[in-house]
Amino acid sequence: MTDTDDKALLKQLRVEQPRFQGIVSGHRACLGCGEALATRLVVEACGPDIMIANATGCLEIFTTPWPESAWRVPWLHSLFENTGAIAAGMEAALKAQGKSTKVLAFAGDGGTFDIGFQALSGMLERGHDVLYVCFDNEAYMNTGIQRSGSTPHAAMTTTSPPGKVRMGKRHLKKDIISIVAAHHIPYAATASVAYPSDIRQKVRRAMAIEGPTFLVIHSPCPLGWGHDGSLSIEVARLAVTSGLMPLIELERGELTGAMPIRTPHPVSDYLKLQKRFAHLFADDPKAREELVHLQALADYNIEKFALHSLGDDPQDTDGADTVTRGGMRYA
Amino acid sequence: MSSPLFTRGGFALPGTTSQFKTGTWRVQQPIHRHRNAPCHNVCPAGEDPQAYIAEFDAGHIRAAWETLVSINPLPAITGRVCPHPCESGCNRGDYDAPVAIHSIERFLGDQAIAEGWPYPVGKPAADAQAVAVVGAGPAGLSCAYHLLRQGHQVTLYTALGEAGGTLRVIPGYRLPDSVIDAEVERLLQTGIDFRPGQRLGRDIHLDELRGEYAAVFLAVGTQDPRDWSVGGVTPRDLHVGLNVLKEWMAVGSVPQAESVAVVGGGNTAVDLSRILKRAGIPDVHIITHNGLPGPDSLPGDVMRAVPREIEQAVEEGVQIHAHRGIRRLLLRGEQVVGVEMVHMKKLPDASGQLKRTAFEGTETLLHVDQVIPAIGQTIDPAGLEAILNGSAYLKVDEWRRVEGHAGLFAGGDGCSRGGGTVTSAVGDGREAAEAIAATLRGEGLPGKTVSEAIAFDALNPHYFEPLPRNEQHILPVEERIAEVETEQTLDPAQAKAEARRCLSCGNCMSCDNCWTLCPDSAVLRLQDKGATEAPYRFDYDYCKGCGLCAYECPCGFITMKEEL
The missing domain is CATH 3.50.50.60 (FAD/NAD(P)-binding domain)
Structure with a gap:
């Protein structure tokens, strides 16, 4: 095959991919960006009949470097704090026009847990038909890795450095899913980029519901978490299999589903891959205490959501990512 | 795209990020690299079980059998009698239990017998060079078949009344005569000139054969009991x-x-x-x-x-x-x-x-x-005295050339590299055929470098599920009689389930993992999606070289290559 033929084939292939490409290549996400992957998976599962309100954050920045855009669906940049309100307005306007296009709100954890929280709460309370997706990379990555309400306990960020007094972030990760579910909305769920099929199922489930739905997707940030880009999926997977990131579904505030963990991994397997937790492996009693603390938090999740798998389940953490020849898993 | 127009108010012509080639960021690139599965490297016959199991798993039974017999023409036989080092080497052994490769091999061989599939080999040209093969055991049969595949005319001699050699002394409860007949007869129908009842040193003579044929392959086996x-x-x-x-x-x-x-x-x-x-x-x-x-x-x-x-x-x-x-x-x-x-x-x-x-x-x-x-046998020296020179076996080099005798090759039991199994005899025959064909074409013989087999560590086991190994049914002791096979062939459902257990070491299984997990949509899937060949292309215009696809590839088929 000549070089020109090859170029022609690639050009043709790019437009002929057998999936909906709502976000195209050339975006400026870092190598191995979990958020870029999660976004692509969500948009793919939604299909073209959507409109997106996107809060300030990495996603907004890396997809729309002026004067370009990676989006091939209607997309609006909201402010950091008002994504919920903008999405609600878009939904109301479409409804007034008699259109059924689904409105999505995309935001990071900063825009969801902290800055955009009241707009989100209002949107949920008023019952707008919006799917709100939070890409949770556990800090303000876009502005230089500052701690957010979502940053896990003991993690290092530029505003929660480990030192003589504290081992990274002093506070706990905010339990956003419970807060959101307390709005009595029809559907709220957590997901992880390590489980694409699970993301798709949850997105489709939410898309089929008329009313406010909420999805938080755990998305590793190689730069902010301090791991190699090639390990993004591995890190995300260990967050789930250690119990630190339970994948659960809540309907009207009640727990209706949880992905069981077949073989729980010690949290240290997850932590030691990331520089933001490197201080926990120092020879220091405080470090040892925090390690045990994080393990206790994982154990608490496993107990609370009864995450222990009872025998090999095709939907548990080991079964859910099984592949077969021909790619039927993703069909 | 024309240059963006900047006016008061920040107006810009819409453009997509696709005009920005993020591939320029890359310092390492993912490449598809086929690596040998361990089952392939350890097979004495040279089979690549990963390849034919992949065909079978994709639903192409006949193609699977054809891939198998492109190396080993006697799968129904070796599937029954081989000690299967492939299974000791199988990476799945580090995961749950090795793939029952011998059972799949046997199933495919039996399927070909039941369906009467002809061997994928054409008739040689009328003026093709002729080669003599002495001995119609597994080594001789394999060599004759592979010479035919290389386009030579082949005459196959045996001292016995029928083809099979040592295979005929394996008891029927392990290897029924009907299986030998079914496989060997179809093999002989491929165009091999078969001459039974021709004993070396009595009916045929090595000097004459060497004069008459371009090359001679000796697969005489061992017939004389060792002194005890x-x-x-x-x-x-x-x-x-x-x-x-x-x-x-x-x-x-x-x-x-x-x-x-x-x-x-x-x-x-x-x-x-x-x-x-x-x-x-x-x-x-x-x-x-x-x-x-x-x-x-x-x-x-x-x-x-x-x-x-x-x-x-x-x-x-x-x-x-x-x-x-x-x-x-x-x-x-x-x-x-x-x-x-x-x-x-x-x-x-x-x-x-x-x-x-x-x-x-x-x-x-x-x-x-x-x-x-x-305690074993040694070679019968009749007709080979001049070559043996008092030795108990024929000395051959790595290409099965008899040392010091141009145009003479040997394999199977009775030569210095004999592995002592049917399967290694089949491998000897194939390698000798390759060497003979290359020699007759006047080409040098390639070096014998085998690339290292992929280790279990290079796979990503997260993407597989434990699955029970499908064992062949073994008759209870009281039902074991001489004429009935002790072990039964897998049924089609079991065979398919067993093929599904293959981890596809070092080769693409088209699972879509790379295509699904690339954050930059830089893995493109081909439309005509084969199931055994990688139907993916890397889009190096956009690939940033993060290495995610390589790390997550279940089969170890993607490798990162330095690019600076």
Whole structure:
């Protein structure tokens, strides 16, 4: 095959991919960006009949470097704090026009847990038909890795450095899913980029519901978490299999589903891959205490959501990512 | 795209990020790299089980069989008798249990027999160079077939009345004659000029063959029993293992006795003991210097018979005296009444070589009416005297060329590189055929470099599920009789399920993982999506080289290559 033929084939292939490409290549996400992957998976599962309100954050920045855009669906940049309100307005306007296009709100954890929280709460309370997706990379990555309400306990960020007094972030990760579910909305769920099929199922489930739905997707940030880009999926997977990131579904505030963990991994397997937790492996009693603390938090999740798998389940953490020849898993 | 227009108000022409080639960021690039599966590297016949199992798993049974017989023309046979080192090498063994490769091989061979699929080989040209193959056992058959595939005319000689050679002395409960016939007859129909009843040194002569043919392949096997005695004493009515087996196969009779000791630890010894058991001899013993196969056994100190055959022999009541040597025959007159055994073990000596050591004070007596040595055979020198020069085997190099005799090749039992199994004989035949074809074309022989097999660590086991191994049904002991196969072929559903267990080491299984997980949509899927060849292309215009696809590839088929 000549070089020109090859170029022609690639050009043709790019437009002929057998999936909906709502976000195209050339975006400026870092190598191995979990958020870029999660976004692509969500948009793919939604299909073209959507409109997106996107809060300030990495996603907004890396997809729309002026004067370009990676989006091939209607997309609006909201402010950091008002994504919920903008999405609600878009939904109301479409409804007034008699259109059924689904409105999505995309935001990071900063825009969801902290800055955009009241707009989100209002949107949920008023019952707008919006799917709100939070890409949770556990800090303000876009502005230089500052701690957010979502940053896990003991993690290092530029505003929660480990030192003589504290081992990274002093506070706990905010339990956003419970807060959101307390709005009595029809559907709220957590997901992880390590489980694409699970993301798709949850997105489709939410898309089929008329009313406010909420999805938080755990998305590793190689730069902010301090791991190699090639390990993004591995890190995300260990967050789930250690119990630190339970994948659960809540309907009207009640727990209706949880992905069981077949073989729980010690949290240290997850932590030691990331520089933001490197201080926990120092020879220091405080470090040892925090390690045990994080393990206790994982154990608490496993107990609370009864995450222990009872025998090999095709939907548990080991079964859910099984592949077969021909790619039927993703069909 | 024209240059963006900047006006007051920040107006810009819409453009997409696709005009920005993030591939320029890259310092390493993912590439598809096929790597050898361990089953492929350890197969004495040179099969690539990963390749044909992939075809089978994709639903192409006939293509799977054709891939298989492009290397080994006797899969129904080797699937039954091979000790399957492929399964010891299988990476799945590190995960749950190895893929039952031999059962899949056997299933495909049987399927071809049932469907009558012809071998994928054309007729040679009328003016193609002719090659003679002497001996129609597994090595000879394999060489003849592969020479045909290389476009040569082939004449296949055997001293016996039919093709099969050593295969014909394997008992029917392991390898029924009907299977040998079905496979060998179809093989002979491919255009091989088959001439039975031609004994070397009597009907045909090596000098004449070498004059008449462009090359000669010797696959004469081993026919002469090794001399056996204990301290210079041999019983008067000595029966030799292979001859007893041959007699059983021919007329169905065995020496009459109440109790028999078979000496040796190879397949002949085990086959013989099981035949004797089936013929109604109540007390059958095997005495062997080597140990029973087990996890702790040293490679040089373990019975050479196939482990599952040993296991079945024990189930059938054969008593195995492992790590025992015969010190003395107990004779009444010249009639054997028993043997004196002694504990023995192979221990490394000062130079690290394993050496047999007998332990004084551990002697025991075993009362038996017959002692049958089954300690192996050597080459029958008739017609080969000039080549052998007094040696007990034919000396060959790595391409199976007989040293010092241009145009003469040899393989299988009876030559210096013989592996002692049907499968290695098949491999010898194939490699010799390649060497013969290259020599006749006037080409040099390629170097024998085998790339290293992919290790289990290079796979990503997260993407697989434990699955129970599909075992062949084994008849209960009371139903095992001579004519019925002890192990049954897998049924189609089991065979398919077993093929699904393959981890596809080092080769793409089109699972869509890379396509799904690339954050930059830089893995493109081809529309005509094959199931066994990678239907993906890397889009290096956008690939940032993060390495996610390589790390997450379940099969180790993607490797990152430095690009600076």
